Amino acid sequence: MMQEASTTETPAKLSAKLRVEGVSLEFPGGDGRAIKVLNGIDLAIAPGEFCTIVGPSGCGKSTLLSVIAGLLAPASGRCLLDEKPVQVGNPRIGYMFQSDTLLPWATALDNVRLPLEAVGRKDDGRCLDLLRRVGVGDFAASYPWQLSGGMRKRVQLARLLAQEPDVLLMDEPFGALDAQTKLLMQEELLRLWESTKLTVLFVTHDLSEAISLSDRVLLFSARPGRIKEQYDVPLDRPRQIEEIVSDPHYNELFVRIWRSLREEIRLS
């Protein structure tokens, strides 16, 4: 059942939805020297795969998402979607930020409309449908400040789906939520993912979240970030969040990843 942690080599996959090849990145440091943030990342994610990245704070895991989305240009290497180089503003790659990026002056519905309007489209029926699908159909006319943290996340999920992406890049999307709301949102996300067959790359510092949600967990090293180890998650689908934690495989995997992660946290 349990597979050994493999080394950092890219798994030989025939068809990758998303491929990252030798991506390195440096930021200018305070003293004029460059700080290496990413160090030769190789990664291939299969269509429909749910992949999470865990790692110590500041290891560059969020930065990798920005590079994949095209928001940051890597110093070397490239990112491919369906084997073609990614450019910023490709709606097929959806990005969910850690911070709340709903427009505060727009209603929930107007926020969900935004990705369509950005590319000159309009489909209110679908936007309303998406709000209903994530459970906030009754709040289409509400402004973000009138919604709870969990509801705002739901609206953001609806907005993300409105741009009809193939790939979701999610940067600690539930990091700021309270524990209970977080569990609800994880269930919601699993449900959506199971019904849409989206490819997901999910960054989190919550090990339990990583294991519960994903098919594969990538462990980042301390800065400069590289993929130290990867673990396949041997849990059946569809999953129930509340049942996972009592699964012995879950516990075993949690302990193994945690021991390795702990070393990196101490280094960082």
Added chain:
Amino acid sequence: MSRTLSLNLIRLAVVAVFLALWEGVAHLGLTQDFVLSRPSRVFLWLEQAVISEFFWINVGVTLRETLLGLIIGAVLGVASGFALAHWRRSFEVLEPFIMALYSLPRVALAPLFLVWFGIGEGSKVALAASLVYFVMLLNTYTGVREIDPNLVNAARTMGASKSFITRRIQLPASMTFIFAGLRVSIGLALIGTIVGEMIAGRFGLGQMIARAANMFDTAQVFGIIIVLAVLAVVLNEAMKLIERRVMRWQPQSKRV
């Protein structure tokens, strides 16, 4: 009794006491009329003014110059603020010049504006606009720079164009700063207009003040000052109405 009502009653009492003291001081002959005048004379002048056509023409001229100066200065200032926030390098280059012009008492430019824009309304509008322009520029620039970069990044990942991001993200996001600038700008536009009119011209409340002061008609000077205060309050309230309408998405607690 509601809180606002009792507040207003107290305010009214303060005004009444103040006017009574003023009238009393003048009545007892403690001051000369051309120095302080007295409320009864001021109100007498106001009574005659509101039925004279000449007075309303001058109010109209001042109001038009102020509003034109406000609009022109605000539109140019907001546009420049956006442009400089967009091309950050240009702001770095221009910053010392902008700050120099901003700190310069623009009133010193009045004689030049008279030469460039004539003795008519043009020079007053220009002076008002020059006062408004820099405040609006700096406020807009700050507003655009303060925007959460992830709001813009989120729109970029959706495939939004630069003009879409400017219209739909940056403009609404900087509205708080723009309105803060506009509230200050009403007073500045009035200053520009009145000073411009006092220096030279034929019409306007500033010109009326200058003439009345030359004739030691202190009652009229006070009367016009009251008219200007009313004008400023009306303009401020109008701006609040516009702001509330534009920012109606805001929670009640944050509204002006």
